[in-house]
Amino acid sequence: MTFDLVIRGGLVATAADVVRADVGITNGRIAALADRIVSGDRVIDATGRLVLPGGIDAHCHLDQPMMPGLASAGAAMADGFRSGTTSAAFGGTTSIMSFAVQHRGTSLRDAVADYHRRAEGNAVIDYGFHLVIADPTPAVLGQELPALIRRGHASLKVYMTYDAMRLTDREILDVLAVAHEERAVVLVHAENHEIIGWLADRLEREGRTKPLQHATSRPLVVEREATHRAITLGEVADVPLVIVHVSGAEPADEIRRARARGANVHAETCPQYLFLTEDDLDLPDMQGAKAMCSPPPRDTASQKAIWQGIEDGLFDIFNSDHAPYRFDEKGKLYAGPNPPFRKVANGIPGLETRLPLLFSEGVMTGRIDLRRFVALTATNNARLYGLHGRKGTIAVGADADIAVWNPDLKRVLRNTELHHNVDYTPYEGRMITGWPETVLSRGDVIVSDGMLNAEPGRGRFLEQAPSSALRRHGRVPQWT
Ligand code: URP
Ligand code: ZN
Ligand code: ZN
Numbered sequence: 001m002t003f004d005l006v007i008r009g010g011l012v013a014t015a016a017d018v019v020r021a022d023v024g025i026t027n028g029r030i031a032a033l034a035d036r037i038v039s040g041d042r043v044i045d046a047t048g049r050l051v052l053p054g055g056i057d058a059h060c061h062l063d064q065p066m067m068p069g070l071a072s073a074g075a076a077m078a079d080g081f082r083s084g085t086t087s088a089a090f091g092g093t094t095s096i097m098s099f100a101v102q103h104r105g106t107s108l109r110d111a112v113a114d115y116h117r118r119a120e121g122n123a124v125i126d127y128g129f130h131l132v133i134a135d136p137t138p139a140v141l142g143q144e145l146p147a148l149i150r151r152g153h154a155s156l157k158v159y160m161t162y163d164a165m166r167l168t169d170r171e172i173l174d175v176l177a178v179a180h181e182e183r184a185v186v187l188v189h190a191e192n193h194e195i196i197g198w199l200a201d202r203l204e205r206e207g208r209t210k211p212l213q214h215a216t217s218r219p220l221v222v223e224r225e226a227t228h229r230a231i232t233l234g235e236v237a238d239v240p241l242v243i244v245h246v247s248g249a250e251p252a253d254e255i256r257r258a259r260a261r262g263a264n265v266h267a268e269t270c271p272q273y274l275f276l277t278e279d280d281l282d283l284p285d286m287q288g289a290k291a292m293c294s295p296p297p298r299d300t301a302s303q304k305a306i307w308q309g310i311e312d313g314l315f316d317i318f319n320s321d322h323a324p325y326r327f328d329e330k331g332k333l334y335a336g337p338n339p340p341f342r343k344v345a346n347g348i349p350g351l352e353t354r355l356p357l358l359f360s361e362g363v364m365t366g367r368i369d370l371r372r373f374v375a376l377t378a379t380n381n382a383r384l385y386g387l388h389g390r391k392g393t394i395a396v397g398a399d400a401d402i403a404v405w406n407p408d409l410k411r412v413l414r415n416t417e418l419h420h421n422v423d424y425t426p427y428e429g430r431m432i433t434g435w436p437e438t439v440l441s442r443g444d445v446i447v448s449d450g451m452l453n454a455e456p457g458r459g460r461f462l463e464q465a466p467s468s469a470l471r472r473h474g475r476v477p478q479w480t
Helices: 081-090 108-119 138-150 169-182 193-205 211-216 220-237 249-260 287-291 300-312 354-363 370-384
Strands: 003-013 018-026 029-034 040-045 050-053 055-057 093-101 126-132 155-159 185-189 241-243 265-269 402-412 431-441 444-448
Touching (some): 050 370, 081 093, 081 444, 108 126, 108 138, 138 169, 155 169, 169 185, 169 220, 193 211, 193 220, 220 241, 249 265, 300 370, 354 431
Parallel strands (some): 003 040, 003 050, 126 155, 155 185, 185 241
Antiparallel strands (some): 003 018, 402 431, 431 444
């Protein structure tokens, strides 16, 4: 049998195993894994290389229009689906889950159609959308949301903070009830809105408005309380929750406690909570704005707690929360050269650097093994978000989404060498060991020799199946 493409001689890693094997690819799918495959129309020599599933980044914001009341209102996102997915591909990511965001007073169905238009013709890798519910009207809850979930949008996101997005606990329960009925998973941005507002008002009155005070206004307790409350709401409704961007020990401990009592709760963290601290916010000339995101980077003890969760299995998934704003008047500094922290666009870039950072500091230091790396960055995202079987693993029948890594390649991170449309990286100057050299999406070699070989628009929409986090025998929700 002849294959379209053979990846020969590499060490193949999945979330379950690490084996020396050749990979045979036909019609965009993995057709064989064997000791030796002799016949291929094209051969990639992977001797001395690691052959990993392409990453799935299941938390990235691309081409999101901003609304008043959002911490980023007034700024424009620097990356749409073209530059965002290109940047992702160069960093070894072959699928993304972005967001289709409903704004108050608008239809969710129209928002989803709008985001499909934004991605189509632009994405170079495959993409799906979590649905952000900001206005759970009877029409949204009764008709639009059930229809969209049945059409492959099987993950929803709710915000507990940001004036324009936050839902009350009661509204969250309304969304969770639909998620329970329609078998969707729900992502939660868990921060206590009232505490943040109260603290930010005080800081403002005292004239303490620098980027560092963004973190002062959002201490860990804010996240701890909201995490506890979100999990409680999820337990009442019997819905699998994903607590996104967990930043320190206090929310992490809430998740550990909840799991110990049997709650169906999953946890995500992001590079910024491993590689940045408050010190990165405390820089002169507004440079600290480059590290401003919510929740904020914290202290070294928090970094340690997050590494602990990466190592011991607390975290299921590791995603970028790429929220791309330039460091200029179109982005971070939309409100002027020296704005108070409330008027700085929130979010940092990270699609391209997510995998190399964790590989370098996680795998190469021996903190985690390759299987855990693959689980955190690809397989568990596929399972949670209904892509398993197609994406996130190297197995016969799966899409040939593969990254061939050179584990010895040393590189200093320079923004000038990245492919996003943001004019900085918060990781400038950091030394990295290991980088994906060749990247395949559905069998197409889309990155090799530092070049992109992919037409905008080749990326396809990923219809989600129900999440593997759904329990076969769900508990009885507490309204029956
Ligand atoms: O600061 C952040 N994380 N901005 C992106 C939006 C979000 O909250 O995920
Ligand atoms: Zn968020
Ligand atoms: Zn986000």
